[in-house]
Amino acid sequence: MDASRRLDGNAAAGLLREIFCWEMTSAAVTCGNCGATNAVGALIIYASPMGTVLRCPACEQPLVRVVRTSNDYWLDISGARCIQVTPDTAAT
Amino acid sequence: MSQPMVSRGFRGRQRSVEANLPPGQYLTNDFPVLSAGPTPRTQLAKWDFTIVGTTLVQPKRWTWDEFQALPRVTIQADIHCVTRWSKLGTRWEGVALDTLLARVQHQARFVIAYCDGGYSTNLPLNEVLGGKAWVVDSYEGAPLAPEHGGPARLLVPHRYFWKSTKWVRGLELSVDDRPGFWESLGYHNDGDPWREQRYQGD
Amino acid sequence: MANRLVSPIVWQRATVIETVRETPQARSLMLALPHWQRHRAGQHVEVRLTVEDGYQAQRSYSIASPPEAPYLMLTVERIAEGEVSPYLVDVVQEGDQLEVRGPIGGYFTWQASQSGPLLLVAGGSGIVPLMAMARHHALAGSTTPAHLLYSARQVDNIIYHAELEQLATEDQAFAVFYTLTRGAPPGWAGFQRRIDLDMLEDVGWPPAQHPLIYICGPTPLVEAVATMALHLGHAQGRIKTERFGPTGGS
Numbered sequence: 001m002d003a004s005r006r007l008d009g010n011a012a013a014g015l016l017r018e019i020f021c022w023e024m025t026s027a028a029v030t031c032g033n034c035g036a037t038n039a040v041g042a043l044i045i046y047a048s049p050m051g052t053v054l055r056c057p058a059c060e061q062p063l064v065r066v067v068r069t070s071n072d073y074w075l076d077i078s079g080a081r082c083i084q085v086t087p088d089t090a091a092t
Numbered sequence: 093m094s095q096p097m098v099s100r101g102f103r104g105r106q107r108s109v110e111a112n113l114p115p116g117q118y119l120t121n122d123f124p125v126l127s128a129g130p131t132p133r134t135q136l137a138k139w140d141f142t143i144v145g146t147t148l149v150q151p152k153r154w155t156w157d158e159f160q161a162l163p164r165v166t167i168q169a170d171i172h173c174v175t176r177w178s179k180l181g182t183r184w185e186g187v188a189l190d191t192l193l194a195r196v197q198h199q200a201r202f203v204i205a206y207c208d209g210g211y212s213t214n215l216p217l218n219e220v221l222g223g224k225a226w227v228v229d230s231y232e233g234a235p236l237a238p239e240h241g242g243p244a245r246l247l248v249p250h251r252y253f254w255k256s257t258k259w260v261r262g263l264e265l266s267v268d269d270r271p272g273f274w275e276s277l278g279y280h281n282d283g284d285p286w287r288e289q290r291y292q293g294d
Numbered sequence: 295m296a297n298r299l300v301s302p303i304v305w306q307r308a309t310v311i312e313t314v315r316e317t318p319q320a321r322s323l324m325l326a327l328p329h330w331q332r333h334r335a336g337q338h339v340e341v342r343l344t345v346e347d348g349y350q351a352q353r354s355y356s357i358a359s360p361p362e363a364p365y366l367m368l369t370v371e372r373i374a375e376g377e378v379s380p381y382l383v384d385v386v387q388e389g390d391q392l393e394v395r396g397p398i399g400g401y402f403t404w405q406a407s408q409s410g411p412l413l414l415v416a417g418g419s420g421i422v423p424l425m426a427m428a429r430h431h432a433l434a435g436s437t438t439p440a441h442l443l444y445s446a447r448q449v450d451n452i453i454y455h456a457e458l459e460q461l462a463t464e465d466q467a468f469a470v471f472y473t474l475t476r477g478a479p480p481g482w483a484g485f486q487r488r489i490d491l492d493m494l495e496d497v498g499w500p501p502a503q504h505p506l507i508y509i510c511g512p513t514p515l516v517e518a519v520a521t522m523a524l525h526l527g528h529a530q531g532r533i534k535t536e537r538f539g540p541t542g543g544s
């Protein structure tokens with residue numbers, strides 16, 4: 001049952017676009033735990049209204065965590081070793 | 093443009109606000125499943141519960157069978173989720189934190205509950221002693237389902253429900269407070285629903 | 295140009311200019327937006343609904359229209375007990391306004407300029423973003439060979455059925471294959487089972503041709519098909535998925 005709640009990182013595109021000035025789902029993120037590199041859009045999300053946690057598809061480590069509180073965004077990218085963003089004017 | 097526009101004819105999910113609920117909460121009869129990750133499935137033979145901490149004279153560990161042999165209580169409680177649903181009169185069974193903590197000697201002031209799946213939550217010791225918190229393994233007379241935190245979860249009903257962490261495996265007793273999975277990401281450190289402490293600064 | 299300055303994350307008031315009943319469960323909404331940036335096939339928008347008391351619900355919906363279209367088309371399938379989809383399928387009328395932002399998502403997109411044959415696999419309402427790709431394929435005059443495998447419960451649940459048939463006839467490089475999982479009418483020529491390895495191998499392209507594979511629909515279907523594609527030897531990097539969650543019947 002809970003597995004059917006999985007979404008692709010692509011579903012967080014709108015939220016990430018609220019924080020970053022570039023389209024982020026085509027950015028490449030390297031997992032700080034297992035070293036796998038994937039597009040942000042290919043990470044795994046378990047839909048939760050408490051916050052958005054994007055996990056490594058290879059090892060499930062949280063790479064990006066986002067909570068939107070009343071006034072702020074809280075962003076934790078400590079699980080990611082590196083995020084490579086390629087500015088793409090057509091997809092912003 | 094940024095002012096939200098009322099959508100003609102949209103009512104949203106049924107939300108009944110009741111006088112006896114904490115502020116901003118509404119009543120639900122379901123038990124929504126909330127989790128931001130996969131459901132861990134730990135075999136009972138491999139399950140244990142530990143209490144650790146730097147000030148501990150002797151760490152403590154219970155296997156599943158040993159845990160089952162501890163004095164058990166039944167708890168009836170209202171639960172309040174920070175995502176605004178509340179559920180009244182839920183029935184649980186388990187072991188009081190008083191019982192567990194009476195079996196260790198320490199000088200700590202905070203508890204950090206740690207769990208399978210990488211979650212954690214923090215609570216001051218005085219908020220979990222005195223019949224206020226339990227490790228529960230049964231819900232409404234049946235073994236606690238994995239989606240709801242089974243084999244065992246924390247139950248701290250006087251705090252928002254994220255503090256009742258699922259899949260709990262132990263307690264770290266600490267001299268310092270250390271924010272958990274959600275507390276370190278904008279959620280309130282105390283999370284008292286009656287004071288509507290949802291986010292930091294509330 | 296003015297619309298260059300409007301960020302895709304700004305909420306806009308879209309006006310419903312037309313509604314089209316697609317199946318007993320699904321309806322398309324044609325929307326006009328004050329500022330629309332040309333999208334890419336496969337992108338989605340977010341729709342936000344607000345109740346008088348301030349309560350809000352927000353959901354993602356894929357764009358069904360191709361980048362070439364002058365309006366934005368969404369297609370929504372009603373989920374029993376759902377909060378938002380029954381409203382969009384049954385309540386919204388022409389002339390109503392909806393708050394929408396987008397286009398969103400740069401990952402699950404296809405452009406006619408991309409190389410490699412194309413395999414599109416849809417389950418239920420997962421056809422929506424793939425339809426944008428099929429329409430774009432035809433309108434851009436792409437000669438990239440493209441196959442669509444579409445799993446639906448019954449023949450009545452096939453969204454865009456007539457148009458898909460027409461595309462398959464008119465677009466020389468495009469073919470469509472259906473599979474029905476809950477019974478087929480007499481004389482049905484398509485498949486009649488859940489998607490399996492044999493079907494995927496039959497309909498798809500050999501891994502040696504490096505096809506681009508897009509899979510969309512309810513999460514269990516998407517994950518099953520993605521696993522099969524890997525098993526058949528397709529490269530992970532050529533497989534793109536869009537999970538719709540627990541819903542979106544196939």
Ligand SMILES: Cc1cc2nc3c(=O)[nH]c(=O)nc-3n(C[C@H](O)[C@H](O)[C@H](O)COP(=O)(O)OP(=O)(O)OC[C@H]3O[C@@H](n4cnc5c(N)ncnc54)[C@H](O)[C@@H]3O)c2cc1C
Nearest residue numbers: 011353354355356369370371375376377378379419422538
């Ligand atoms: C990127 C993206 C694009 C999408 N595009 C489309 C599209 O083009 N067309 C389309 O029709 N849909 C699309 N969807 C799905 C859409 O966003 C909604 O999820 C869908 O319309 C259902 O919303 P709802 O409010 O009606 O249902 P909800 O009220 O959200 O729930 C629907 C049902 O699902 C079940 N459910 C929901 N959450 C859980 C859970 N956590 N655990 C167990 N069961 C649960 C419940 O039983 C409930 O009855 C897309 C989703 C994504 C992520």
Ligand SMILES: [Zn+2]
Nearest residue numbers: 031034056059
């Ligand atoms: Zn990893």
